[in-house]
Amino acid sequence: MNITETEDLMRELGRVFLMAHRRIDRAMTACGASLARTKFLIYIARHEGHAHAAGIAELFDLAPRTVTEALDALERDGLITRQADPNDRRVKRLTITDEGYRAISATEPLRHELMDDICRYMTAEDKAGLIEGLRKMAAAME
């Protein structure tokens, strides 16, 4: 029935996402920076000099409070620094440290390797089909 299929799909979606996320996150954490931290670092590196918390919250669809907290941890561990923005005294500018760059370069290749491994049984058409299906689900939620 339709109901069962929907339920199977949702269950499978959760199961696969969680498996993949845990696998990648564990390996990366053991190697310098978790998935969550790495995505922040990459953003800050790309926006060199004018990255700020609100932009991260917006892009990754996170609550502002979540971002503040994650940045606290990154700053504590010496991967980023925060400075006051002279143009707008509400915002704090984020910059990545050498240690932060090291964390990115240590974990980036690993991340791709693991993603490729997870997708190793899939053809290009499989992937394209999957992406299309996922986009239909996303469309229903926007």
Next chain:
Amino acid sequence: MNITETEDLMRELGRVFLMAHRRIDRAMTACGASLARTKFLIYIARHEGHAHAAGIAELFDLAPRTVTEALDALERDGLITRQADPNDRRVKRLTITDEGYRAISATEPLRHELMDDICRYMTAEDKAGLIEGLRKMAAAME
């Protein structure tokens, strides 16, 4: 290129899962019991009389500690009770209370409604294809 497609797929998978999960979880929480709590309750209801923490950890692939903590919260809120098992004094038997049943019946229909809504643009073939693709990913991780 292949690399980009893999990366797109993984990104889309995470985005869609998180969107769906948050949407369903928020609605259910507002209505009596979160997604995480409901799945525990359903398990306990189905295994009436001989549900225990290790079984939950096994089925949902969670760390035992996570289960203990979730059960603490369910017990605190009066949705379940824990009793010593006379046959094996290591285990605690779980039973669901009337309040627990109420939480399930309040949130179950809502959950299905939301899942159907999220899948509303997808045909049965779309869903089957998606499930198949997800299973290929799961297979690569087992």
Next chain:
DNA sequence: GCCATATAATGAGGTTCCTCATGAATATAA
């Protein structure tokens, strides 16, 4: 029967997310 090993639950402590409330600074409108 006794001991090594396995299993059940939990203590301690950490991460990544959330909501709701607050303080400070800026932008807008009357």
Next chain:
DNA sequence: TTATATTCATGAGGAACCTCATTATATGGC
């Protein structure tokens, strides 16, 4: 120009996950 609204970051507190260590109990090999 003063009042109002918006935006930025964060305090307070909580949920759902994790690892590693610990205690109590069972169990299988000798």
